[in-house]
Amino acid sequence: MTTKVPVRSVFTPASWGQRMAERGRTAGELAGLLIRNGRWWLLPMLIIMSLTAVLLGVVHVIEYAAPFVYTVF
Amino acid sequence: MLADQSLTRSLVRLVAPIVWRSDRKMASKLAGFAATEAGSALDMLKAAELCDDKKLRRLFFRHAMDEARHAKMFRAHSRLLGKESDLQESEYMRSSATRQNLYQELGLVRFLAFVYQAEKRGEAHFDSLRRHFAGHPSLEKLFEEIGKDERFHVAYSKSLLKRLQDSGREKEVKQAKRSIAVQTAWASWRRAGKRIGNVLSWCVLAITYVVVVPVFALVQRITDRGAAHGWQRRRLPEGSVSEMRRQS
Amino acid sequence: MKILGISAFFHDAAAAIVVDGVIVAAAQEERFSRIKQDASLPVQAVRYCLDEAELSMAEIDYVVFYEKPLRKFERILVSQLRAFPRGLRQFGRAMRTWLGSRLWLKSDICKELGCSSQQLLFSEHHLSHAASAYLCSPFQDAAIVTIDGVGESATTSVFHGFAEEGCPKIDLKLELPYPHSIGLLYSSLTAYLGFRVNEGEYKVMGLSSYGQPKYLEEFASLASVGDDGSLEINPRYFSYHYHATKSFTPALEALLGPSRIPGSPLEYPSGDIDMQRYADVAASLQTFTEEYLLVLMGEAKRQTQSNSLCLAGGVALNSVANRRICEEGPFEHVFVQPAAGDAGGALGAALYASCVLHNDPRPRLSSVALGQSFAPASIEKFLDDCGVKYTKYSDDEELADEVAQRMSVGQVGGWFQGRFEWGPRALGNRSILADPRYASTRDRVNRAIKFREKFRPFAPMVLSEDTHLWFDLGRNRDRLLAPFMCSVMPATAAAKEKLSAVVHVDGTARVQVVGRSSNPRTRRLLQAFKKKTGVGVLLNTSMNLKDEPICASPAEAYGAFVRSDMDFLTLENCLIVKDQI
Numbered sequence: 001m002t003t004k005v006p007v008r009s010v011f012t013p014a015s016w017g018q019r020m021a022e023r024g025r026t027a028g029e030l031a032g033l034l035i036r037n038g039r040w041w042l043l044p045m046l047i048i049m050s051l052t053a054v055l056l057g058v059v060h061v062i063e064y065a066a067p068f069v070y071t072v073f
Numbered sequence: 074m075l076a077d078q079s080l081t082r083s084l085v086r087l088v089a090p091i092v093w094r095s096d097r098k099m100a101s102k103l104a105g106f107a108a109t110e111a112g113s114a115l116d117m118l119k120a121a122e123l124c125d126d127k128k129l130r131r132l133f134f135r136h137a138m139d140e141a142r143h144a145k146m147f148r149a150h151s152r153l154l155g156k157e158s159d160l161q162e163s164e165y166m167r168s169s170a171t172r173q174n175l176y177q178e179l180g181l182v183r184f185l186a187f188v189y190q191a192e193k194r195g196e197a198h199f200d201s202l203r204r205h206f207a208g209h210p211s212l213e214k215l216f217e218e219i220g221k222d223e224r225f226h227v228a229y230s231k232s233l234l235k236r237l238q239d240s241g242r243e244k245e246v247k248q249a250k251r252s253i254a255v256q257t258a259w260a261s262w263r264r265a266g267k268r269i270g271n272v273l274s275w276c277v278l279a280i281t282y283v284v285v286v287p288v289f290a291l292v293q294r295i296t297d298r299g300a301a302h303g304w305q306r307r308r309l310p311e312g313s314v315s316e317m318r319r320q321s
Numbered sequence: 322m323k324i325l326g327i328s329a330f331f332h333d334a335a336a337a338i339v340v341d342g343v344i345v346a347a348a349q350e351e352r353f354s355r356i357k358q359d360a361s362l363p364v365q366a367v368r369y370c371l372d373e374a375e376l377s378m379a380e381i382d383y384v385v386f387y388e389k390p391l392r393k394f395e396r397i398l399v400s401q402l403r404a405f406p407r408g409l410r411q412f413g414r415a416m417r418t419w420l421g422s423r424l425w426l427k428s429d430i431c432k433e434l435g436c437s438s439q440q441l442l443f444s445e446h447h448l449s450h451a452a453s454a455y456l457c458s459p460f461q462d463a464a465i466v467t468i469d470g471v472g473e474s475a476t477t478s479v480f481h482g483f484a485e486e487g488c489p490k491i492d493l494k495l496e497l498p499y500p501h502s503i504g505l506l507y508s509s510l511t512a513y514l515g516f517r518v519n520e521g522e523y524k525v526m527g528l529s530s531y532g533q534p535k536y537l538e539e540f541a542s543l544a545s546v547g548d549d550g551s552l553e554i555n556p557r558y559f560s561y562h563y564h565a566t567k568s569f570t571p572a573l574e575a576l577l578g579p580s581r582i583p584g585s586p587l588e589y590p591s592g593d594i595d596m597q598r599y600a601d602v603a604a605s606l607q608t609f610t611e612e613y614l615l616v617l618m619g620e621a622k623r624q625t626q627s628n629s630l631c632l633a634g635g636v637a638l639n640s641v642a643n644r645r646i647c648e649e650g651p652f653e654h655v656f657v658q659p660a661a662g663d664a665g666g667a668l669g670a671a672l673y674a675s676c677v678l679h680n681d682p683r684p685r686l687s688s689v690a691l692g693q694s695f696a697p698a699s700i701e702k703f704l705d706d707c708g709v710k711y712t713k714y715s716d717d718e719e720l721a722d723e724v725a726q727r728m729s730v731g732q733v734g735g736w737f738q739g740r741f742e743w744g745p746r747a748l749g750n751r752s753i754l755a756d757p758r759y760a761s762t763r764d765r766v767n768r769a770i771k772f773r774e775k776f777r778p779f780a781p782m783v784l785s786e787d788t789h790l791w792f793d794l795g796r797n798r799d800r801l802l803a804p805f806m807c808s809v810m811p812a813t814a815a816a817k818e819k820l821s822a823v824v825h826v827d828g829t830a831r832v833q834v835v836g837r838s839s840n841p842r843t844r845r846l847l848q849a850f851k852k853k854t855g856v857g858v859l860l861n862t863s864m865n866l867k868d869e870p871i872c873a874s875p876a877e878a879y880g881a882f883v884r885s886d887m888d889f890l891t892l893e894n895c896l897i898v899k900d901q902i
Contacts, residue, residue, distance in 0.1 A: 022428035022438055026320065030391050030424070033321040038296075042398060045289045052281055053420035056274045115355060115880055122876035127706045134707035141883045172355040278413040286412070290405035300403065303551045304495040305475075309448065312677050314383075317442035320427060321391035 081194055085201035093205070099212070100155025107147035112171045114140035120176035120184060129181075132229050136188075139222045150215055179253075182237060186249040189230035190257065196223040322679045323376060326671025327367065327430070328387040328449070328663050330423055332519050333358045335664035336366035337691075337743075338374045339671040342681035344457075346373035347691040347743045349664045351870040355877070358519065358870075362426075362433050363667075369693055384436045385674045387666035388446035390426055392473040394419055396499060404563030411565040444670040446472025447634070448480075450658070451491055453669030454631035455482035456676050457686035458656035459801070464625040465491065466617065469504045469634035469662070476502030477552070477617070477634075481625040488680050491673070494624040500562045501554045503613055504636050506544055509559055509568040510606045514599055515581035518568065519635075526641055527777045529607035530827035531589040532600030539576050540609040550620030552613060577602055589776045589826070611642045615649055622651040629654040633669070637661035638745065640831050643808045647798040655798055659689050659805035660744030668743075688839055689805060690750055692741030693873060697893040700875045704895060709879070710902055711895045717845055720894055725849035727889055728756045728859070733766055734889035735864050737878045738842050741871065746806050747863035748833055749782060749843035751871050751878070753887065755822070755860040756850075757781050762860065763822035769886035772867040780806055780831040781823035784847050784857035788834050791816040791858060803834035822860050833861060 027050075034042050093099050117137035121130050176184050203216035238246045310316045326337045329350075337347035346369065351357055353365035371378065378384075397419065401412050422429065431438055444452070450467040465480035475496035482491050507525070508518045516524050544554045558576065561568040574580055581599050591597060618630065630652035637643065638661045647655050658665045675681040704711050714720035727734060733755040741751050753770060755762045757779075767775050783791060788803070792810035799808040809829040816824055823830050835844050851857035864878060865871045866885055872878040875892045882890040882897070890897045 018438075019425075019428040019432055022431060023425050025438075026391070026425060026427055029319065029321055030394065033391050033395060037395065039395070039399070041292050041296075042289065045285060046398075048285050049281065049416055049420055052277060053416070056270075056277060056417075057421075111884060114884070115877070118876040118880045121707060122703065122874060130703075130706040131708055134709075137880065138883060141880065144884060174354070274417060275413055278416060279409060282406075282409050282412050286402070286405055290402045293399065293402040293405075297403070300400075300500070301498040302501055302553050303497075303547065304549060305498055306495060307493060309445075309491070309493045312673075314442065314678065317385070317444065317674065317678070320389055320443050321395075 079197075081197040082201045085198055085205070089202065089205045093202075096154045100151045103147045103151035103154065107144045107151060108171075110140045110147060111144035112173070114138075114144060115172035116175050119172060119174065123176055124181065129233070132233070136226055136229075139226070143219050143222065146215060146219065150211060153211070182234075182242070182245055183249040183253055185230055185233050185237070186246070186253040189227065189234060190250070190253055192223055192226040192230060196220060196227055199223055322382045322675050322681055323374070323380060324671045324675045325367065325370060325381050325384045326387065326449075326667040326669070326674075327363055327384065328665075328667040328670070329362045330360055330426065331663055332360045333662050333664045334360050334363040334366070335660070335667040336363045336370045337668040337671050338370040338376075339668075339675045339681075339684070340374055340376075342675055342684055344668065344672075344684050344686070344691060346370045347660070347668050348693065348741070349660075349743075349870075352692060352741060352873040355870060357868055362430065364433055367434055373693070378435050378440075381436065381440060383442050383674050384430070384434065384440050385442045385444055385670040386426070386430065387444055387449040387663070387670040389443050389473050390423065393446075394424060396471075396474040400499065400562050407560075408563035408565075411563055414565050442670075442674060444666075444673050446666065447475050447478040447496065448491065448493070448673060449666040449669035450633035450661075451478065451480045451482070451631070451669065452673035452677070453660070453665040454633035454637075454656060454658040455480070455491060456489060456669070456672040456683050457658060458629070458631050459685060460627075460629040460631065460654065460656065462625075462627050463629040463631045463656075464618075464621040464627045464652070465631045465633075466621050467634040468614075468617075468632075468636035469502075470508060471499045471502055471505065474499050476500075476504060479550075479617075479621045479624050481627065482631065489676050489683060491677060495620070497551060500556070500559070501544075501552050503544075503552055503610060504634070505559070505561055505568070506554060507606065507610060507636065507639075509561055509573075510602065512568050513573060513577070513580045514603060515583040515585060517583075522635075522639075524774065524777060525603045526607060526639060527825070528587070528600055529603040529641075530778075530825050530829075531591075531776060532597065532602070532604035534605040534608035535601045536577060536605035537609060540605050542576070543573070544609075544613075546613050546616055548616070550617040552617075587774060587776055607639075607641060610636070610639065611645045614642050614646055618646055618650040618652065628652060629656070631656050631658070633658040633661045633665055635662045638807070640802075640807055640809050641829070643802060644795075644799060644810065644829075647802070647808060648795050653798065654801065656801045657805070657807040659686070659746065659807060661807075662745065664744065689743040689746075689748060690740040690840075691743040694740040695875055695893070697895075700892045700895060703875060704892070704897070709897060711892075711897045714894045714896065717842055717894070718849070720891065720896065721842070721845040721849035723896060724754075724846055724889070724891060725853050728754060728850060729853045731756060731759070731762060732888035733762065733770060733886070735878055735882055735887055735891065736843070736846070737864065737872070737875060737890065737892045739840075741873050744805070746833075747861065747871055748804075748806060749835065749840050749861065751864040751873070752782075752843075753862050753864050754782075754846075756854070757820045757823040757858050757860040758854070758856060760821040765886070766860070766862060770866075771862060772885075778825040778831070779823050779860045779862050780833060781820065781858045782833040782835055782843070782847065782861040784844065784851065785834045785836040787851070787857040788832070791820060792830065792832055800834075803832060804836060804839060806831055806833040808832070816858075819856065820858055823858065 031043055034040055114137045117133050121133040124130055179187055199216045199220045203213055206212040234246050324339045328335050334350040338345045348366045348369055350363035350366045351359040397415050401408055447467045451465040455463055455465045461484045463482045465482050468477045476499055477497040479495040480491050480493055511521045511525050512518050514525055543558050544552055546552055558570055558573040560570050578598055637657050676683050736752045736754045739750045742748050755766055763779055767773055791813055802808040809831045811829050812824040835847055847857050863871045866881055872881050888899050
């Protein structure tokens with residue numbers, strides 16, 4: 001029917017480097033917001049949580065490689 | 074593929090007595106089947122909508138109509154077996170049909186390979202259930218009837234793949250079959266991985282909640298002026314592009 | 322300016338495109354993905370909007386996201402710490418969602434949509450809602466009230482919309498902070514009554530008509546309403562701020578009785594004590610909400626001194642409350658954004674950037690047909706290719722006559738034409754239509770076509786010139802709402818006698834008035850039906866089956882047709898009849 005996708009709307013995704021830089025800016029903006037609102041003391045918690053998130057991300061990647069990797073933990 | 078089919082049959086033989094143990098369970102399973110078939114109908118309809126070849130379109134369309142009919146049959150049998158009231162919750166949770174947009178995502182050849190392999194598994198599954206329900210007043214006939222359609226779906230998708238092979242796209246078809254088989258297995262693997270990963274991340278977060286969060290909750294309690302209530306007055310920032318670039 | 326608005330990641334993701342102040346297209350992602358209230362980034366809806374506007378992403382000046390994510394994250398963090406140690410599950414869920422993906426939505430949007438971060442702007446949640454209502458309304462000066470569950474941190478906001486040197490401005494007057502939310506109170510009680518949150522609120526509204534507001538005293542202890550229109554929730558009864566899956570506490574059940582198990586039977590009229598209690602709780606909730614909204618409107622009037630009111634936010638979809646606001650509230654004119662829920666935020670975000678930031682002309686929302694359409698020739702080819710038997714009508718009058726004839730003998734059918742509707746309601750472009758005169762038709766549509774609960778009412782569509790014959794227009798302040806089915810009207814004695822399928826048990830109906838300038842083909846059908854039966858009214862319900870989104874394409878409409886007991890289906894000018902296929 002009329003649902004063929006014209007070339008014009010095929011997107012050009014941003015590169016990995018650009019995305020990481022953008023994430024860095026977002027983290028900076030979040031820190032700025034918390035400092036502005038007097039909640040700077042939340043930053044250590046967020047850093048710990050982010051490290052946990054990275055750890056969980058790594059665990060997920062390993063899980064994809066071998067679902068039963070948990071047995072070595 | 075044969076190994077895959079016999080695995081399906083053995084698995085069904087093994088778990089059927091547990092999964093289909095009562096009328097209520099049967100009704101709930103059938104409602105689940107109805108949702109799956111309705112979802113397949115939507116995917117096949119989408120394929121019919123998007124493809125240009127008249128013959129393919131007609132076959133996909135017929136397949137969609139078969140799946141829609143199966144959904145109706147499963148739903149009707151589900152209602153017969155389960156008391157309407159008991160079933161409402163499971164139906165409520167499971168009766169909505171979800172389309173996976175397979176045709177758009179896989180492209181024609183891989184889509185056909187997917188249909189062929191999925192229908193082959195489906196045929197084996199329903200055939201095993203037909204055997205399991207031998208002598209059952211309604212379900213034996215139901216699975217037999219649906220099995221017939223599944224056989225047609227296997228046959229037409231196989232012949233379409235063969236036609237493509239004969240037209241000089243042998244390598245592409247073989248690749249598609251392989252890639253779909255690998256993809257299906259990979260998806261199951263990932264599902265298992267994800268489940269375990271979820272459990273693990275819950276554990277890590279729970280530990281964090283108990284070990285890390287209390288300190289900050291305490292600081293929050295000390296510094297908190299209490300949750301705001303009542304109307305708050307705030308000036309909206311000046312509407313400008315630079316202000317709107319901010320996420321905060 | 323060419324502005325794309327998007328809303329996503331909560332519920333009901335959507336995209337809208339505004340070019341030089343004209344709304345070119347607007348659609349919810351669910352219509353493309355077929356996942357009800359799909360919350361994921363609306364990639365397909367964006368693609369459709371760009372195609373409709375014949376633009377590439379590079380040609381778009383700005384992409385505007387409908388809220389400020391970091392402010393929302395801050396509110397979640399703080400409320401999680403306040404709830405400690407009760408919120409383990411919600412904390413886990415929130416952190417996984419936010420740290421895993423939502424916090425990085427800016428880079429994800431750039432990646433998925435292929436836009437640059439320089440193109441990306443962020444509006445505020447309630448400001449987006451306010452813009453979606455005010456900038457589409459015909460008013461120069463208006464109070465704007467936005468009410469929903471929660472945005473970044475506000476749950477209810479009062480704005481003032483006005484023009485300054487020809488430019489529209491929106492000024493925030495007041496806002497109510499989380500967790501004090503009439504929207505969340507309504508949703509929590511929706512869960513208490515055994516319905517799905519964000520979806521079952523319509524059912525609660527329908528259910529409320531079967532009960533009496535016997536629990537108003539109890540409701541007064543759930544939340545207190547200030548004279549200034551503020552609301553304070555009693556946290557003893559609610560757990561939505563710390564519990565991941567349950568929004569109310571055992572104290573609520575001690576107050577109102579045990580909650581209803583989802584899926585347990587609801588039949589009315591009923592001698593069952595519990596069933597009647599559920600209806601009474603629903604009635605009390607509805608009355609409490611209406612009374613609160615009236616107080617709130619009084620405050621909005623005091624704050625703005627305006628004669629006109631614009632409403633948006635999920636609570637503005639409560640058509641029964643809207644009628645009372647029109648009839649008993651202090652405003653002469655009222656407008657409600659038809660897509661008042663979060664989907665509407667996409668349009669509001671785009672309109673704010675277009676009209677307020679860049680002074681593009683304001684659009685007038687005269688129709689919600691802003692979605693995808695399908696060329697009749699492509700539909701015919703599809704049907705031919707698939708071997709579906711159909712009759713093609715080259716004359717609209719003939720098609721209308723045939724369909725009217727079929728409905729007059731009790732048949733129920735799908736009516737598919739033009740672009741699909743923006744917002745949650747089908748208004749004659751993706752509708753299932755039937756004769757409104759017989760209650761048996763209503764029961765059949767509920768049971769065998771929509772597969773939904775028997776107690777739920779159906780809405781009528783009526784010729785604008787006949788509205789007064791069937792429905793009490795009252796002070797006619799809801800005339801801007803009536804084309805979009807955003808308000809209910811009491812039925813006249815004639816309607817109660819003759820239109821039993823569309824008059825609810827409380828003697829009202831959620832009317833869609835079909836005017837002379839809108840939707841010509843549907844109007845022609847209403848006229849043909851009137852010629853045959855003397856009734857210029859039809860039962861209208863959306864073309865979808867239970868728990869599915871409204872159909873977008875002809876193939877999906879055909880899918881719904883064969884999976885239900887519909888007797889016929891029109892796809893543009895083609896008529897398909899069930900017993901002939």
